[in-house]
Every structure is written in C-alpha cells, then in structure tokens.
Amino acid sequence: MKLETIIGLEFHIQLKTGTKMFCSCLNTLKNKKPNENVCPVCLGHPGTLPVINQEAVNMAIKAGLALNCEINNFTKFDRKNYFYPDLPKGYQISQYDKPIAENGWLVINNKAADGLAGRLDKEEHLTRIGILRLHMEEDSAKSTHFKDKTLIDYNRSGAPLIEIVTKPHFTTPNEAKVFAEEMQLIMRHLEVSDANMELGQLRCDANISLRPKGETKLYAKTEIKNINSFKALEKALHHEIKRQTVLWTTGQVPTKEQTRGWDENKQETVAQRTKEQDHDYRYFPEPDIPPLTFTKQEIKNHQAYLTELPQDKRRRFMDMYELKGPDAKLLSADKELSFYFEQIISELKNWLQALESVEGTEEEIWFKHKKKLVKLVSNWLINKFIPLLTENNLQLNQNKISAENFAEFLTLIYQNKINSANAQLLLKQMLLTGGDPSHIMDEEDLGQINSEEGLDKVIEQVITENPDQVKEYQAGKEAVLKYFVGMVMKKTKGKADPQKAEEVLKQKIQSL
Ligand code: ZN
Numbered sequence: 001m002k003l004e005t006i007i008g009l010e011f012h013i014q015l016k017t018g019t020k021m022f023c024s025c026l027n028t029l030k031n032k033k034p035n036e037n038v039c040p041v042c043l044g045h046p047g048t049l050p051v052i053n054q055e056a057v058n059m060a061i062k063a064g065l066a067l068n069c070e071i072n073n074f075t076k077f078d079r080k081n082y083f084y085p086d087l088p089k090g091y092q093i094s095q096y097d098k099p100i101a102e103n104g105w106l107v108i109n110n111k112a113a114d115g116l117a118g119r120l121d122k123e124e125h126l127t128r129i130g131i132l133r134l135h136m137e138e139d140s141a142k143s144t145h146f147k148d149k150t151l152i153d154y155n156r157s158g159a160p161l162i163e164i165v166t167k168p169h170f171t172t173p174n175e176a177k178v179f180a181e182e183m184q185l186i187m188r189h190l191e192v193s194d195a196n197m198e199l200g201q202l203r204c205d206a207n208i209s210l211r212p213k214g215e216t217k218l219y220a221k222t223e224i225k226n227i228n229s230f231k232a233l234e235k236a237l238h239h240e241i242k243r244q245t246v247l248w249t250t251g252q253v254p255t256k257e258q259t260r261g262w263d264e265n266k267q268e269t270v271a272q273r274t275k276e277q278d279h280d281y282r283y284f285p286e287p288d289i290p291p292l293t294f295t296k297q298e299i300k301n302h303q304a305y306l307t308e309l310p311q312d313k314r315r316r317f318m319d320m321y322e323l324k325g326p327d328a329k330l331l332s333a334d335k336e337l338s339f340y341f342e343q344i345i346s347e348l349k350n351w352l353q354a355l356e357s358v359e360g361t362e363e364e365i366w367f368k369h370k371k372k373l374v375k376l377v378s379n380w381l382i383n384k385f386i387p388l389l390t391e392n393n394l395q396l397n398q399n400k401i402s403a404e405n406f407a408e409f410l411t412l413i414y415q416n417k418i419n420s421a422n423a424q425l426l427l428k429q430m431l432l433t434g435g436d437p438s439h440i441m442d443e444e445d446l447g448q449i450n451s452e453e454g455l456d457k458v459i460e461q462v463i464t465e466n467p468d469q470v471k472e473y474q475a476g477k478e479a480v481l482k483y484f485v486g487m488v489m490k491k492t493k494g495k496a497d498p499q500k501a502e503e504v505l506k507q508k509i510q511s512l
C-alpha cells in the first residue's frame with residue numbers, strides 16, 4: 001500500500017502592539033515580575049469591560065492582506081469556553097464564524113532545500129498553500145509545571161494574538177518548514193511581530209494524517225504541539241510519518257484524533273490527550289464587544305501601506321544585484337539589514353564616481369563594475385560585519401557605522417589603500433567608535449604601503465638580515481618565501497600588501 005502525507009499548520013503569532021488586546025496594560029514582559037503586568041480586565045474580574053485594541057486590528061488586517069486573504073468587512077468576537085487555570089475568565093475571547101480574514105494563500109518553493117534560497121520562477125517547484133483563516137484572539141496566562149505544582153504568570157494574559165490556519169496542503173515536512181520560515185519573515189517585515197519561536201512569539205502546531213494514495217477521504221489526524229524551532233517542526237513531522245506508517249501497515253488505522261507533544265530530548269512525539277471537538281468549547285458571540293465593520297476603502301488604505309514582502313525582496317535582490325540564492329536570502333531576511341545593504345550600494349556608487357581613477361557616469365560605473373561591487377559589499381557584510389556584531393554582542397540597531405562610512409571603507413579596499421587584515425581592524429574600530437574610516441586609518445596607521453620605494457626598502461632589509469634563509473630558498477626550499485613575507489608584514493606593522501611583497505621578494509632573491 002502506498003501512503004501519502006497530509007499536513008496542515010496552525011500558527012499563533014504575538015502582535016507587538018503597545019498594549020494588550022482588550023485593556024490598557026502594556027504588552028511587554030520586559031522588566032516585569034510575575035503577575036505584575038495585570039489589571040481587572042485581563043484578570044477577568046466580574047463587571048469589567050473589554051475594549052478592542054485598534055492597533056491589533058490594524059496589524060491583523062495587514063497580516064491578512066500580506067497572506068492574500070480576503071478581509072471580511074464584517075467581523076465579530078466570540079467566547080471560546082473552557083475551564084483551565086491559565087484562563088481567568090473561564091473563556092477566551094476569540095473569533096469563530098466571522099474571522100477578520102479568510103481564504104488566503106502563499107506560494108512556496110518546495111525544492112528549496114535550505115528553506116528560502118529558492119527562486120519563485122520555476123513552475124514545477126512551486127506549491128500554493130491555501131490559508132483557511134486568520135483570526136484575532138487574546139493570549140492565555142503562562143503555566144510553568146513542576147512535579148508537585150504549577151505556577152501561573154498572568155502577565156501574558158490578554159496579550160493580542162493572531163491565529164492563522166492553513167489548509168491541509170503540505171505533502172512533505174520540508175514544505176511545512178519552508179512555509180513556517182516564510183511566515184516568520186513576513187510577520188517581521190510587516191513589523192506586526194518579532195515572531196521569535198523561542199520566546200513564544202511565533203507558535204506553530206502541525207496537523208498530520210496519512211491515507212492510501214488515490215483516496216480523497218481525510219483520516220483521523222494527529223496534532224503536534226510543543227514545537228519550538230523550525231528544525232523541530234520538520235523532525236516531529238518525519239517522526240510522526242514513521243509512527244503512523246507503522247499503524248497503517250499493521251492494520252491499526254487511526255480513528256481518533258489525538259494531540260501529541262514533541263519531546264526534544266527523546267526526539268519523538270508523545271501522546272498527550274484525545275482532542276476536544278469544536279462543540280466542546282460552546283462558542284457564542286461575545287456580548288461585551290460590538291462587531292467591527294470595514295468599508296472597502298478602509299481595507300484598500302491598509303493595502304497601500306504594505307511594504308515589499310520578503311519573497312519579492314529576495315527575488316529583486318537576485319535580479320537586480322545578481323546575488324546567489326543564499327546571499328539574497330541572508331541579506332533580505334532582516335529588514336534593517338536589507339536597507340543597510342542597499343544604502344551602502346547607493347553610497348558606494350557616489351564614492352566611486354568621485355574617484356578620479358574611475359570614469360563614467362554613476363550608472364555606467366555601476367553597470368561595468370556591478371559584479372565586483374556587489375561581491376565587495378555582500379562579502380564584507382556577510383563574512384566580516386555580521387560576525388563582528390555577534391562577537392561584540394551588538395544588534396544591528398546599535399551599529400555605529402553609517403552607510404556612507406561603510407561605503408567609504410569599501411572604497412579604500414577597492415583602491416588597495418588598505419590590505420584585508422588591516423581592513424578588518426579598521427572595521428572593528430569603526431563599529432566601536434562610529435569614526436570615519438580614512439581618519440581612523442591615518443590615526444592608527446593602518447594604510448597599505450603602496451609606494452614601491454617603501455616596500456623595496458623593507459624587503460632589502462629583510463633579505464640582508466636573513467642570509468641563511470636566502471640560501472635555503474636558493475637551494476629550492478620555496479616555503480621559506482612565506483617566512484620572508486611574514487617578516488615584511490611584521491616590519492611594516494601589517495601594512496604591506498602580502499601578495500605584492502611576495503612578488504617583489506621573489507624577484508629580488510632571484511636576482512641576487
Ligand atoms: Zn490588563
């Protein structure tokens with residue numbers, strides 16, 4: 001029997017509004033002691049009234065539009081009743097039959113092995129994932145379970161969430177992972193959520209079932225919870241496919257829906273409970289909150305504020321800058337970094353045009369040197385600058401290097417005014433002080449010795465001071481050359497161009 005896999009995903013995404021969903025408590029956990037960030041509304045005291053947070057509504061609309069959803073011009077809230085300690089009112093204010101957004105879709109590249117690197121222009125590699133609905137709701141409190149007790153922190157209670165439910169359109173764990181990663185990027189680009197999985201700002205549950213190939217019926221599914229990373233999502237789904245395949249091939253076709261948790265230590269899914277059906281929640285309209293209506297124009301206005309989405313940016317970076325997939329992915333994943341990258345490019349064009357040695361208009365220069373320039377920028381950003389940030393425990397928004405200074409720095413490298421090793425020192429100084437690259441270069445004496453005379457002198461010195469090594473080299477031991485280069489670098493305090501030094505050394509020793 002050939003089995004096929006059917007997967008659907010459910011996301012809960014914490015919106016980064018200023019205040020909670022229905023009260024004026026701040027929507028932040030920063031510097032808060034447990035149960036400090038609460039008020040009678042989010043603690044569900046009798047007689048209190050919830051008031052809708054307009055900022056959360058706007059964010060939900062934005063997210064819905066970015067996911068190609070229809071925004072309902074009539075939407076309402078409902079009470080989802082269940083009795084659990086993390087829910088002070090005994091119900092969650094959510095949305096049932098009239099969610100704010102429905103019927104969306106997102107196209108992903110199902111061949112993108114490392115997730116997002118793939119292009120979106122090869123028809124056969126594309127999968128269109130339907131999005132069933134997107135609704136608003138409030139978060140529950142956070143429970144921390146111990147052996148003999150459970151502690152509850154209500155600071156999170158009433159924080160605004162959007163829940164996004166996809167259609168069961170995924171056929172592989174990789175597709176599900178690619179989609180979840182894209183979801184994170186979209187939420188970050190829209191600035192509706194930081195979508196950090198470890199912090200619970202993006203939570204993802206997966207529904208999975210198998211069926212004999214060719215059948216259209218859906219069998220009882222398993223819902224996997226406690227997934228705390230994209231890798232875990234993929235692993236949990238693989239594990240579940242294996243587990244369910246065994247059930248199918250041993251005649252134990254699943255008939256009951258089940259909730260299982262991903263156990264990171266055991267690397268397997270563990271049974272938690274059989275799932276409650278919808279009717280167990282006794283949904284009914286929230287009487288304290290009037291429905292919301294939107295005009296077509298209001299929805300259109302939101303559309304106008306949508307920024308370039310990550311997929312489009314990635315594609316543009318590949319087309320415009322001819323970046324390879326992984327580099328385009330890296331430079332476009334973070335909105336701030338992508339702006340920085342493009343600012344540097346634009347500043348670099350100015351710097352180059354100002355150079356006497358480079359001829360032509362800005363556009364001509366760009367056209368002629370594009371490959372080299374983009375490589376220069378992307379290499380220094382990805383391989384040197386980002387690691388330097390990490391090393392110094394800095395976030396991009398603490399970066400002191402202006403795009404203009406970064407471009408000037410790259411121009412110095414482009415003109416061979418500084419070698420690569422010293423350029424790294426210079427970059428670090430720039431990061432820590434915010435200083436101007438040519439000033440720091442002069443002050444710290446990092447500039448490359450370019451005058452032939454200067455270099456010649458040092459090299460001659462090194463040769464006279466090391467007669468034994470000269471003999472070794474002349475006897476055929478070529479490795480000695482590296483020793484000489486090292487001596488030259490030492491004497492010039494790292495300012496010589498090592499390649500050039502090697503060339504001159506060879507010539508000089510051979511002509512002895
Ligand atoms: Zn409150």
Ligand code: MN
Nearest residue numbers: 012094137163
């Ligand atoms: Mn929910």
